[in-house]
Ligand code: ATP
């Protein structure tokens with residue numbers, strides 16, 4: 001079965017009123033870019049509440065569907081045949097031919113759904129449905145109508161041309177990336193932060209990322225794992241500028257001057273400060289982390305409050321109320337899980353205390369941080385100045 005077009009259904013961007021065309025343009029653009037990698041000659045057109053993709057003569061169907069399924073904002077993909085002459089006799093004949101080719105075995109029940117975007121069409125929707133049903137029953141005696149639970153929902157949309165389809169392939173949902181500004185993801189090599197980045201991007205946000213590594217305590221391979229993860233989520237999020245920050249000296253200073261059980265929290269506070277610097281450079285409007293209440297010692301309500309206290313930007317934590325298994329399920333779905341569980345060390349775990357503070361008090365943490373004054377400013381500046389930028393396309 002060869003399809004000449006895909007009708008793309010979208011959900012939420014339909015309710016954006018005046019801004020609707022911005023969302024539709026962004027969605028069209030994202031789909032077009034994705035399909036460029038599949039074949040030349042795909043065309044994307046905005047059409048009253050739908051996006052229409054016109055396919056070239058030669059393309060790989062599975063690849064095209066897989067590509068569109070990575071575009072946020074796509075609610076469903078309906079591979080459709082296009083009937084240019086929508087006059088009734090031609091329409092019924094072509095729909096019949098479609099059924100014949102698509103379903104060699106026609107022992108099934110069906111229901112016709114019609115949508116008339118062109119109100120000048122001489123028949124009204126209910127009439128189109130019943131007349132089309134009658135035509136098909138007559139042409140294919142094995143078919144039966146079932147209006148409550150049909151095996152096949154045959155959809156006929158009449159615009160300037162007619163589109164006919166019966167398959168609806170789910171897309172990822174969300175909103176097209178770029179529709180809602182930019183944020184800076186703190187990306188570690190774990191399971192959570194790639195999922196957090198995916199989820200924020202799904203709401204239409206461009207993401208960049210910052211990774212803190214601590215050579216020689218963390219290896220090149222640990223860094224490569226983060227690059228790999230960024231690449232995996234970029235399939236959905238689009239290009240990511242990854243900032244690799246050498247955090248070793250900041251970390252060693254904290255270990256030297258501050259109580260060991262406060263190390264993780266103080267370290268996290270410096271990560272946030274440095275991440276905010278790069279967020280500002282990229283005109284980001286917020287930070288994103290993979291934190292989830294109670295998951296580890298530093299993610300108690302008190303721990304989160306202490307980390308949050310140094311931030312001036314909003315911190316988005318899309319996984320905050322998720323159970324680990326729910327996060328793992330998404331990681332599996334978006335194909336990051338296998339990479340996330342590769343066993344490489346993280347800078348958060350190498351010097352971790354046996355009994356880290358689970359209920360840090362901000363005033364006490366601030367007092368400990370005072371001991372860093374005079375040393376830490378220069379170390380933070382160096383960490384920022386020596387950042388390695390990796391652009392993931
Ligand atoms: P993850 O699976 O995302 O690594 P985690 O359960 O291991 O999370 P933590 O190590 O406490 O939890 O980290 C919490 C969050 O802090 C991470 O989700 C991530 O956003 C950020 N983070 C932790 N370590 C790093 C790092 N080395 N570089 C950048 N961000 C980090």
Ligand code: MG
Nearest residue numbers: 188190346348
């Ligand atoms: Mg981690």
